[in-house]
Amino acid sequence: MTTKNGALREAALVLADGSVFEGEAIGADLAISSGEVVFNTVLSGYQEVLTDPSYAGQIVTFTYPHIGNYGTTALDDEGRRPHCRGVIVRDLARRHSNHRAEQGLDSMLRTAGVSGIAGIDTRRLTRLLRDTGAMPGAFGTASESDLLAAARAERGTDGVDLVAKVTTAEPYFFGSGPLKVVAYDFGIKTTILRCLSEIATVEVVPASTSAADVLSRSPHGVFLSNGPGDPQSVGYAVDAIRELLGEVPVFGICLGHQLLSRALGGSTYKLPFGHHGGNHPVRHEASGHVEITSQNHNFCVDAESLGGRVNVTHVNLNDGTNEGMVVRDAPAFSVQYHPEAGPGPHDSRYLFDQFANLMKNGSI
């Protein structure tokens, strides 16, 4: 970034296909950062995105050019630290302005050890990713050839168990609501915990926790969180979910939705470039109502593969992909998108009430 003292670190972004973008280094001082390059179209909420554990293994490109305008605050962290591998922006605000801000984004990135690159034609990058799909890439102050090598060495997120890297090591409690919920942490966001804590006392458990262990905690319901990467690589969680189904009410979000689907015998597949943004229209099939939703996923549930075991409750209006379901023969439901928002619209928060109803009355 251009700073007042003129310090400017030239850097480049190189994608696995050899595309090169020139820019300037921001954030932590790393010669090379690599990961799967994805884009996000939110206009506000950059801090929530960068600290969302679901971005583990990925480099996030913001399509909106000015990032960092309102600074950062610990209140907006979605995880304990940023889990993404890097950030790509057109322009990083050199001065932020907002009464909530505690520090600037650059400073937050440095503290967290995350590097970024600014000055990039992020629209060119987005158009490329839209056409080719999410792609491995590397950026930093290293030479272009080293960056290209790093990009090509990056194996992406397919089949990688990124959940193991972001889940909590030990169980912990959050909030003190009337019911009791055990939440699987596949990379859980703080806003989800906040929403759940309004209805329940939440005990957050590691991703590898067994069904028996969960049931021994006598929860009113089990929550399956969001998280990074490919659902196929989290087989242990699928097994646990299969055992929990029918025993206790279950609610899943994002990766949790995909894992629930797999536990029901369904399949998941990778979308070309995923859904990452805060403006995706989803139709609630029962009411016909359109919800504007926050989304962040590369993998998707094949609703056909679930046969007659579920009712599809939500559909993405942009591409017709599955966005939600209710299990017919067990008290369980899930959505692909992020009803908690953070960042994003609040149109779908009713789903948490639905979960409370399911726990209290056995039906949503």
Next chain:
Amino acid sequence: MPKRTDLSSILIIGSGPIVIGQACEFDYSGTQACRVLKEEGYRVILANSNPATIMTDPDFADRTYIEPLTWEVVARIIEREKPDAVLPTLGGQTGLNTAMALFERGLVGVPGTPELIGANAEAIATAEDRDKFKQAMLEIGLSVPPSGIAHSMDEAMKVIETIGLPAIIRPAYILGGRGTGIASTPEQFAVLAANGLAASPINEILIEKSIAGWKEYELEVMRDRADNCVIICSIENFDPMGVHTGDSITVAPAQTLSDVEYQRMRDAAFACIRRVGVETGGSNVQFAVNPLNGDQVVIEMNPRVSRSSALASKATGFPIAKIAAKLAVGYTLDEIPNDITRATPASFEPTIDYVVTKIPRWAFEKLPGTSGVLGTQMQSVGEVMSIGRTFPESLQKALRSLEQGRLGLGCDPAEGQLDSVSDEELLTLVGIPTPERIFQIGELLRRGVTIERIHDACRVDPWFLDQMSMIVEERAAVAGETPSSLSRASWRRVKRLGFSDAQLAHLWSVDEGVVRTAREAAGVIPTYKTVDTCSAEFAAETPYHYSTYEDENEVRPSDRQRVIILGSGPNRIGQGIEFDYCCVHASFALRDAGFETVMVNCNPETVSTDYDTSDRLYFEPLTKEDVLNVIAAETAAAGGRSPKVIVSLGGQTPLKLSGQIPVELIAGTSPSSIDLAEDREKWNALCESLNIPQPPGGTAVDLAQALDIVDRVGFPVLVRPSYVLGGRAMQIVHDREHLARAMAELSGFGSLGKEGGLSAERPVLVDRFLEDATEVDVDAIRDHTGEVIIGGVMEHVEEAGVHSGDSACAIPPQTLPSWVVEVIESYTAAIASALDVRGLINVQFAVAGTNVYVIEANPRASRTVPFVAKATGVPLAKVATRVMLGATLAELRAEGLLSRSVLLDSPSTVAVKEAVLPFSRFPEVDTALGPEMRSTGEVMGIDDSFGKAFYKAELAAGTVLPSQGTVFLSLADGDKPAGIVVAKRLRELGFGIVATPGTADYLGRFGHVVDAVVGKVSEGAQVTAVNLIASGDISFVINTPQGRGGRTDGEAIRKAANVHRVSSVTTVEAALAAVQGMAEQLHHPLDVRSLQEHHGR
């Protein structure tokens, strides 16, 4: 839910003439609505008094009524057409108020009458009635500033005791904040409360605790009948609270709100639209945010499509009005495709990957006496929008789009004006919002004054200030460079911050061409990105571009012949919607004829900047650099084949660029012919060779030369600068002293001085002024075979000396002998041929007795083209455009495009155009008309006699011609003979007459004894015209000025009439026409007739 089939015909109420606060954004929205509803198979009936609009083209509705927008007239239209529904939410405040007036009389919105669709009466009342709105917001838990309602001064005083000062006063049911103000002292409060009570049609004001200095935001919301709500765009104002949003610099999307705060605001906006009860369509909700703690309050909501929705549509590519029209007939958002992606539905929230900046344009230089300070009442007459990847780029592009002599944020010759102002003075100045504030802030930053100090002084958010600081720092960084020394990286950085080549040329004291050459040699050329509603997430089908300096260009290649149409930039007095009409028609005509059309413009209010008006839209400033860049990009995309460029339809803006564009690219009349008409000496020679008389005169660059001319031709003279539209700075000068003053103003201090002053290329024209002459305007078209058609001959109502744009005019001429009209037509044809015109030409004549003098000729589209087209049924702009691209009139006749004027077959039809003036917003300005144009818009009256048409035009312009009461008469000596006739007619119609002593005495001598004689205000008389007007005893004022200058009684009387909203006329010709109109009104009730019927379709 599919569209409603229980409706078959829908009446759309338009917004009437262009006035401050209600401009061509409603032509844009209304045009979209008409189009969509017709496409959906509804029978569309349109009522709008403004002939300069696209929407009133007879093709856009099944029945188009160019009639006054009063409830009585619209009721006549309803009676005649019996529509099933009325759509009132697309015609601005006028549409809404007219619908409410009809509702209150049980004529719409109640069983047995047309249904109100879009918003019902209850919703409109909840949003528009300040008290109801406040209660509604409190009810749903939203905060509003503490406030109270008053209907009288007593109530106002009680409210202010509880709320405390400073307070803001807002009248109910007004548009553009008219009558609104902030009071800091009890004295100011008393004045503002009284004005506000007078301004409100229901004598109601809201008194609100002032939160000036808070941050201001706007959200554009849409809702469908399934209760789906989406936000189309968030807007953050650069100017904090205290400046009307229409007068604020605004930026999209919001820049300094965290997502947590933004989502809270979004929730509040939805709660607001649901509570108010806008069932379908677009609304905007305004918020204020306390920068210290984030507290949010709701300021107001518009339950209709607004100026902000036009901006939001252009800023995002989401066509709010079009979608609103579809929602009004029952569709839901998810049933409507997104036009731009075509693959995704309209039920989403646009996300953008650029920054949009809107800057208003004001006309204070035309309204002497105004303070130029911005406040809660809107005063701007137009606006520009620009798109850049970052705020600095977008801001600088917007500043140069304004066409006010500024090249960007400083770094231009005009910045020298602030050299002598100290830091302390500047810090004081930036605390007062004015059009200059942005430049003053730039100057403070350049001087190194800290952002904290500047923020403390002006309350502009530090983020904006820091972004501006990046601009001035970059300037310092490259100041020591030269065009050849600058590295590629530096070129890229400076261009990415929005610097124009012209700014760099100023910085380096070189020619702009040198900068361009060096920049291109460094390989730094603009790329064009696409506005696509989705930040590139999906492929866009609609080519709507803006320039920036990035890696990738998105203009798609094609091999059709391209025609670039240069638009007219921001609306201003003298150059407005009429020129946009011509540009849009050009695009339509050329698309139909198989050309690929490319529009370049920077005005977000217009139809021309709708993404589907042309094959491609470039939202760009109309400067040499930006236009040459578009030409280069289009040439490259066509594989090197040059486009044609149309410069003669958008007014002076593109015309001024004609010399910068390769001559072989220009379509139509050659620039040398344009120059021939503008160059005084060549023009004189041409007229002499044709034996066409001109008023004697000459050109001068200084006072000595001007005096020489006057010695030769005698006083009075008309003094005006060359190359301007709208009679800017034009004056009638009666003596040497006044001449000296006029020349000094033109060369140094006036607005022209700011643009570089006078020179041999830009001299002052000094001509003998023909007193009492009749002015005549002619629009004609000539093709390359030499055939000329006369579009229309317009006779002005006001005498020569009143600017043609401010004068009413009639087509066909009403008082000229037919042989004089034929002479005028012959002169016009001869001039068109001598100038080798290919396309439109406008010629102005003055007729004194039977002597016809030519005043000037302009081989380009004039302001009257749309009026003539509506009056005659001939699509002049379309025909002219085809002619410019090589078609002959004979071919167009054969094709059916060029039709015969309907007036030839219906000789009794008369169309009258009347100007609409902005005086009600500027009580300090004298309303007397003069050679400087001040009208913002126009209306048309059409009927089967002049009196009827004139009456309609006056009614449409807001001048109520009374049917009874007392008329005040005060006439200049020269006007007194005509006054005899006026007095005689008034008596016949049963009016009382009050007059000044001189007028009364004169009339008495001819047997017209007046009822009362009033004394002079300036002599301290007890009973004066001003008292009588204030007390409501006068129903009409006829006051003609004794010549300009000095604070006369007449000025006080005209201002009083303006403030108390008593209709007045300031010329004797208008008085004669008015009494004729009053007579018609008494003898024949007003009847309505559609344009299609007038045109025999």
